[in-house]
Amino acid sequence: MGRRARKAVQAAWAVLTNGWVRGFLPGGPALYEGPLKRFCVPGMNCYSCPGALGACPIGALQAALTARHRKFPFYVLGYLMAVGVLVGRFVCGWLCLFGLIQELLYKIPTPKLRIPEKVDRPLRLVKYAVLAVLVIGLPLLYRTGYGAGEPFFCKYVCPVGTLEGGVPQVLLNSVLRPALGWLFRWKMLLLILCVLASVFIYRPFCRYVCPLGAFYSLFQKVSVLRMKVETSACVDCGACRKACPMNVDPRRTPNSAECIRCGACVQNCPTKALAFTLAGKRLAPGNRKKERAR
Amino acid sequence: MKKRGWLTAALLAAALAMCAAGAAAGQAEDVLAKAARICMECIGLG
Ligand code: SF4
Numbered sequence: 001m002g003r004r005a006r007k008a009v010q011a012a013w014a015v016l017t018n019g020w021v022r023g024f025l026p027g028g029p030a031l032y033e034g035p036l037k038r039f040c041v042p043g044m045n046c047y048s049c050p051g052a053l054g055a056c057p058i059g060a061l062q063a064a065l066t067a068r069h070r071k072f073p074f075y076v077l078g079y080l081m082a083v084g085v086l087v088g089r090f091v092c093g094w095l096c097l098f099g100l101i102q103e104l105l106y107k108i109p110t111p112k113l114r115i116p117e118k119v120d121r122p123l124r125l126v127k128y129a130v131l132a133v134l135v136i137g138l139p140l141l142y143r144t145g146y147g148a149g150e151p152f153f154c155k156y157v158c159p160v161g162t163l164e165g166g167v168p169q170v171l172l173n174s175v176l177r178p179a180l181g182w183l184f185r186w187k188m189l190l191l192i193l194c195v196l197a198s199v200f201i202y203r204p205f206c207r208y209v210c211p212l213g214a215f216y217s218l219f220q221k222v223s224v225l226r227m228k229v230e231t232s233a234c235v236d237c238g239a240c241r242k243a244c245p246m247n248v249d250p251r252r253t254p255n256s257a258e259c260i261r262c263g264a265c266v267q268n269c270p271t272k273a274l275a276f277t278l279a280g281k282r283l284a285p286g287n288r289k290k291e292r293a294r
Numbered sequence: 295m296k297k298r299g300w301l302t303a304a305l306l307a308a309a310l311a312m313c314a315a316g317a318a319a320g321q322a323e324d325v326l327a328k329a330a331r332i333c334m335e336c337i338g339l340g
Binding site: 030031032033035037038039040046047048052054055056059060063064067071073074075076077078079081082084085086150151154155158161162165166169170176179180181183184186187188219221222223224279280 | 317321328336
């Protein structure tokens, strides 16, 4: 599948999972409250987005960890693990609205920033710290006077919530406006920084901050959907590395934690040495043996 | 099946079992209860 097909899937998925049109009508019933919200979507998608039909997995995980009567979050963690084991960061490349938004911002014609590897490598670890500290550690350990915890990532960082939930909700509901304070301004500042960075750097939030991408990346090496290099066919031309927007070298690390399974490398490989595999079976771009025989 | 295949299968089975156990314990309802109301923290109101 080509680049256009991926964009079409990303857009269709965004519309499908945020298709609660009534939520966007001013003064209308605020959010979808039906049974689909028992299920998490695979990507970052704020459940306070007026159109959201599903729950945000990172929000749901923090809600479980911060509940007054804490339970081990079997449901959400099991779901996240299942998605990770099945497709890994394919979700980031194909099924995340915030990923799509960052990609569209990157299309704005400006000079682009290539972060030097010395800086890029350590920065990429930040998303694991965000997952460990802001999504799991602090929500689990810190308790307010009422016995509940605080969803630190959602509350103090998440630009997805600000963009998809905060901004539209504040625009649509005048009753919320008097309550805007320093927290909203802080989150708006982070959102603006994220938007600006996305114009110059390819998917900066996914690379450096996203705790969901960090979680899925843990399964890249064992997931059912994987990437394979046929070393006998590889001519070491470097076309895949050049094509990769996430700075991965697919020849060396086809199942790198940073790969979002966008498929750019597969499409650009002149000898079709690179391919996706599903449970060990070669998918795009077709069966090499058959093609050689033709 | 190779070693990695077994690991994948075991992880997937564990994930599905966790999901089912959570759903049986009513955790899907907790997700719904949270997701059906505006989350003040998410939107930056506190
Ligand atoms: S390694 Fe290939 S599939 Fe992965 S992000 Fe880079 S170009 Fe996309």
